[in-house]
Amino acid sequence: MAIGDRVAELSAKLATQRAVIETEEATKNAFVMPFIGRVLGYDVFNPSEVIPEFTADLGTKKGEKIDYALVHGGAVQILIETKKITEPLRWEHASQLYRYFSVTNARVAILTNGQFWEFYTDLDEPNRMDAKPFLVLDLAAVDRTLLPELAKLTRESFDLDSVLNAAGELKYIGEIKRTLAAEFREPSEEWVRYLGVRVFSGKNFTRQVREQFAPLVEKAAHQFLTEQVNARLKTALGPDAALDATTPAEPQILAPTPPVPAQDVTPEATDVVTTEDELEGFRIVRAIVCSEVPASRIASRDAKTYFGILLDDNNRKPIARLWFNRSQRYLGVFDEDKNETRLPINDITDIYAHADQLRKTVAGYVRPAIPPASVPMG
Incomplete structure (x- = not known):
């Protein structure tokens, strides 16, 4: 499985389990160990790869521990310090990482609360951990441009030199992007x-x-x-991005309704506007159903009245519809007969509450039905 799919899988888990995680140990079990094992590819039960409660003597300070040390090539390469997911990360949380950084071989330190992953190195001064991370990954809103750099830290593709060479650029690009995001908000x-x-x-x-x-x-x-x-999405999807432009217009219909067949693209369909909320909804649905199929098989088609999500870009395999162009938003889900039921939602994250139905829909397309047993003739 590609690293993007592995991250998406953990992102979906975070969305469904975050609300019930309250302690640091629960954070480690639910999100940190799966990240180390599933995303980075280290065996969390092999002490030659992952050392929990890692200890190194710090002058007169004895017995201080780092939550995890990752070993590659026989040497400690990455240090990880964990906080509970309900606690926002602050620089003081990195104090132990800062002290350990100068007395180990590690050139990468990670501070995380399970959702946010801050990656540090020593760009400003050799063997002294920087005060600002060079990479910040938010599992609740994954920036896919960071995934190639994250891949360089995985066990199978470990390339520390390449990571460090790119760290300076990543650090400042990340800070500029966060500054721009704050200005846009x-x-x-x-x-x-x-x-x-x-x-x-x-x-x-x-x-x-x-x-x-x-x-x-x-x-x-x-x-x-x-x-x-919207322009980028239309370029990526081509002219088919405006398919399905005719649908029932009544937003309060909650009873099952049959799916609408694909229509030919018409000049009038070119005024479809894809919103950021629709794209975020698409990303949430894709993260949920990637447990059933690779994320690359999840496609989208925007229309005037709804945003469609399909398997294999096939109109006969609808996964969901986002009815967001109205004051009351709805998530359209499908049963085995492809009848649609529109469920009211108040927030985009409410989609996660219907994860089981979305996975069931996709599973029905990819898992062949079991034929009924034949009845012997008397």
Whole structure:
């Protein structure tokens, strides 16, 4: 299984189990050990690969322990410190990692609470762990551009030199992306001024003008992202991205309804707009059903009134429909006869509550039905 599928599998597990995990030990069992074993490929029960409660003498300090040390090539290469998933990560949590970093061979240190994984090295000063991570992975919202770098830390593809060579660029790109994300969510005064003075036709960009521009910058940023995502998706899917443009328009129908067959693309179908919420819903469904099939087999087709999710890009194999273009949102699920039931949801993450049904639907497409036993003729 590719690393993207392994990460997606753990991401789906996180979504369904996070709410019931409260302690550090439960966090280790539910998310950290599976990450070490499933994602990074180390045998968590082999002490020559994974050393739990790793101890190294630190001058006068004796007996301090790091949660896990990963061994590759006979030497400790990666140190991992774990906090409970309910606790946001802070720099003080990395104090033991910081101290151990200089007295072991490890060049990579990881601080995690099961959801967030912060990867550190010594870019700023040799043998001294940096104060900021060079890579941050959020299992609740996986940035797939980071997966090739993560793959270099797996047991089967361990390439420390390549990781360290790319760490500087990754560190600053990551920080820039997080800064941009924060500005798009809530534009700062500096950001509003930076953009506003370039389009404002007046002489003075006063505080009153800035206050008028602040909501405009926020709205423009959201529209820009939506348009860029929609353009990228249409390029990736080709002209078939606008199929299924005719569907029942009544959003309150909750009884089973038959699936709508694919329609030919028409000029009128080209005004379909794919939203970020629809894409996030697609990613959630894909993460859920990748336990049944490779994630690469999950496809999408956007339409004017709903966002369709299909197996093998086959309209006869619908997995789900996202009815998000309305005040009350619905998740459309399918039974074995491909009848659709629309379930009301208040938040995108409510999709996880219907994970069993989604997996059952996909399993029905990939697992052949057992023929009934023949009855001998009398």
